[in-house]
Amino acid sequence: MSGQGQRLNVVPTVTVLGVIKARLIGATRGHALLKKKSDALTVQFRAILKKIVATKESMGNIMKSSSFALTEAKYVAGDNIKYTVIENVKTASLKVRSRTENVAGVKLPKFEYFTEAETKNELTGLARGGQQVQGCKTAYVKAIEVLVELASLQTSFLTLDEAIKTTNRRVNALESVVKPRLENTISYIKGELDELEREDFFRLKKIQAFKKREIEKQMKSSKQFAEDQAAENLSLQRGISMNAAHNMLSATPKDADIIF
Amino acid sequence: MANRAQIPTNNSALIAMIADEDTITGFLLAGVGNVDLRRKTNYLIVDSKTTVKQIEDAFKEFTTRDDVAIVLISQYVANMIRFLVDSYNKPVPAILEIPSKDHPYDPAHDSVLSRVKYLFSTESVASDRR
Numbered sequence: 001m002s003g004q005g006q007r008l009n010v011v012p013t014v015t016v017l018g019v020i021k022a023r024l025i026g027a028t029r030g031h032a033l034l035k036k037k038s039d040a041l042t043v044q045f046r047a048i049l050k051k052i053v054a055t056k057e058s059m060g061n062i063m064k065s066s067s068f069a070l071t072e073a074k075y076v077a078g079d080n081i082k083y084t085v086i087e088n089v090k091t092a093s094l095k096v097r098s099r100t101e102n103v104a105g106v107k108l109p110k111f112e113y114f115t116e117a118e119t120k121n122e123l124t125g126l127a128r129g130g131q132q133v134q135g136c137k138t139a140y141v142k143a144i145e146v147l148v149e150l151a152s153l154q155t156s157f158l159t160l161d162e163a164i165k166t167t168n169r170r171v172n173a174l175e176s177v178v179k180p181r182l183e184n185t186i187s188y189i190k191g192e193l194d195e196l197e198r199e200d201f202f203r204l205k206k207i208q209a210f211k212k213r214e215i216e217k218q219m220k221s222s223k224q225f226a227e228d229q230a231a232e233n234l235s236l237q238r239g240i241s242m243n244a245a246h247n248m249l250s251a252t253p254k255d256a257d258i259i260f
Numbered sequence: 261m262a263n264r265a266q267i268p269t270n271n272s273a274l275i276a277m278i279a280d281e282d283t284i285t286g287f288l289l290a291g292v293g294n295v296d297l298r299r300k301t302n303y304l305i306v307d308s309k310t311t312v313k314q315i316e317d318a319f320k321e322f323t324t325r326d327d328v329a330i331v332l333i334s335q336y337v338a339n340m341i342r343f344l345v346d347s348y349n350k351p352v353p354a355i356l357e358i359p360s361k362d363h364p365y366d367p368a369h370d371s372v373l374s375r376v377k378y379l380f381s382t383e384s385v386a387s388d389r390r
Contacts, residue, residue: 056370060359067361070286082285086293092302093291095272096329098352109351111329115291116272133289140290144275151330151354159351 007184012192020189024182031174038167040104045160048153055150062146066139073136077129092116094144096151106163108156113148273329276322276353277303278315278337280360287332302328306337316341328353334360335370 010016074081093116100107275292277284284305287293294302304310304318319341322331335357338345348355357370 060364063359064364066286067282070282070289071361074282082281085285085288089288089293089295089301091296092274092294094275096275097271098273098329111354136286137289137291140286144287144290144292147332147356147358148275148330151356154356155351155354158349162351 006181007188008181010185010189012189014193017186017189017193020182020185024179024186027174027178027182031171031179034167034171034174037105038164038171041106041160041164041167044103045157045164048157048160052150052153052157055146055153059143059146059150062139062143066136066143069132069136069139073129073132076132081129081133094141096148101156103156103160106160108159109152110156111148111152113144273327273353274302276325276328276331277333278306278318278322279303279332279334279358280337281305281307283334283358283360306334312340316344319344323348323350323353323355331355332358334358336360336362 008020010020094113095116096111096113098109098111101110102108274294275287277287277292279287284293284303288303292303302322304315306315315337319331319333322328329352331353333345333355338357345355345357
């Protein structure tokens with residue numbers, strides 16, 4: 001997608017900055033936790049894989065020995081036991097129970113087999129070869145045990161695979177989309193706040209300068225006034241008022257005799 | 261969390277089988293076979309006369325039945341419907357490939373192991389399948 005430059009659309013205020021910072025902390029913590037979970041799941045995954053490989057080997061061997069037992073039974077009891085067996089099928093006596101186990105936060109299925117009622121195969125090989133038939137039966141029951149265990153390993157394996165993929169997807173999303181976006185938003189808000197502060201600062205400085213100029217002007221005019229006062233006092237001492245002439249002239253219009 | 265594939269806790273589930281006659285006989289002797297009231301069995305005997313379509317249908321049926329927890333399938337039969345087996349990705353029921361008398365177990369073609377062959381870089385179990 002359009003990665004690095006994105007940021008959230010927010011109003012650049014101080015409260016929003018606090019909210020986004022909290023979200024970034026949450027995202028960082030979540031990212032660390034998910035990474036740990038992914039590592040734990042991967043460890044389990046590898047362990048199960050090893051077990052699966054070993055069990056598959058042993059399954060191959062067990063199937064071989066059970067087929068051999070079957071061949072023996074067929075040889076001794078005659079080839080027709082197939083039909084007898086197939087006819088005798090009613091309800092299964094070997095069934096499988098499934099339950100879920102919680103491993104590192106993931107629900108994995110687990111199968112275990114259990115025997116219900118006894119099969120109706122007691123009459124098979126009654127004529128001859130009963131011992132071989134029984135031997136074959138036990139061999140196959142053992143094979144079923146191994147196969148059930150293998151099945152539960154396999155399903156846990158597939159489920160773990162799914163879970164690991166999901167967790168890794170989340171880790172990557174946090175790392176490359178959510179966190180950069182939040183960081184960009186934070187730097188944007190900080191930039192805006194700084195600019196506002198600079199504006200304020202500039203305005204303040206301008207007002208200060210203006211005030212200073214005003215004060216200087218006032219000082220100058222008051223200094224001029226003080227000097228004039230001093231000159232007036234001096235001239236009054238000498239008997240002439242510097243302003244007197246002005247005052248006479250300005251005072252005369254009140255005299256009705258003088259017409260100007 | 262995102263556990264879309266629900267793993268049901270079943271108290272009595274069957275084991276379905278798709279294999280050749282001898283293997284099925286052996287497992288039926290052990291007591292895995294089940295025939296219900298509608299004469300539906302949980303096994304399919306595959307011989308030279310069975311068509312691929314029949315095998316496909318049986319596979320689809322076994323994997324959609326909810327009282328079947330495990331499906332055992334002979335490896336050479338699995339090779340006939342390899343695309344179905346490889347595209348199957350539900351955790352339950354579990355698909356297990358078993359060897360038969362004439363075809364010994366070949367890990368290179370196992371659908372599960374081939375998915376993770378990349379994990380075994382040097383000691384590759386399914387390294388032949390490339």
